[in-house]
Amino acid sequence: TRLNEGRAALARATSLTSDTPAQTQRLREAAQLLVDRQALLRQLLATRSGAAEPAAAVNDSLAAVSARLSAALDSVEAREDATLGSRLTDQAFSARLTAFATLTLMMLGAGIGLLAHRSIRRDMERRAAAEAALRASEAKFAGILAIAAEAIITVDEQQRIVHFNQGAGEIFRYDPAQM
Numbered sequence: 001t002r003l004n005e006g007r008a009a010l011a012r013a014t015s016l017t018s019d020t021p022a023q024t025q026r027l028r029e030a031a032q033l034l035v036d037r038q039a040l041l042r043q044l045l046a047t048r049s050g051a052a053e054p055a056a057a058v059n060d061s062l063a064a065v066s067a068r069l070s071a072a073l074d075s076v077e078a079r080e081d082a083t084l085g086s087r088l089t090d091q092a093f094s095a096r097l098t099a100f101a102t103l104t105l106m107m108l109g110a111g112i113g114l115l116a117h118r119s120i121r122r123d124m125e126r127r128a129a130a131e132a133a134l135r136a137s138e139a140k141f142a143g144i145l146a147i148a149a150e151a152i153i154t155v156d157e158q159q160r161i162v163h164f165n166q167g168a169g170e171i172f173r174y175d176p177a178q179m
Contacts, residue, residue, distance in 0.1 A: 007031075007034060010027055013027055020083065022079075023076065023079050023080065026075055026079065030072040030076060033065055033068055033072055034069060036065050037065045037066060040058055040062040040065055043058045044059065145163060146165065146166065148166075148167050150167045151168035151172070153168050161179050164176045164179035
């Protein structure tokens with residue numbers, strides 16, 4: 001049973017360490033030691049019925065192989081613990097780096113959004129001020145146009161009359177609305 005458990009553990013470990021050639025080699029060596037141990041156990045069972053001396057030699061070999069197997073598995077386990085620790089450290093660093101980058105981008109986006117908002121608001125304020133100034137200028141022009149005694153006539157590019165004030169109407173005897 002323990003032999004089968006060992007094989008299953010080795011198979012799981014081998015599948016997890018396929019990206020680490022040195023660890024895969026350690027696991028192959030451990031698997032070979034398991035095969036050697038199994039062969040020695042079979043020999044031991046076969047010699048139990050026989051003389052005590054061959055059984056003692058097999059027992060000694062079995063103890064040596066078991067010790068080497070135990071050392072190999074300890075080495076594999078230690079290396080896996082180190083690899084796992086390194087991977088966890090790398091993952092933690094990557095997570096912190098990702099969080100930092102995300103936070104930085106969010107802050108940058110918020111800053112750009114705030115600048116854009118301020119710029120748009122300033123543009124709108126300037127436009128509103130320019131429109132107010134234009135309305136005031138047009139009102140002033142209309143007032144001057146209405147009260148001027150002189151004839152004021154303006155035309156556009158197509159020679160159409162754009163402005164024809166009351167003074168021009170009195171001089172030319174046309175109603176400004178008709179013009």
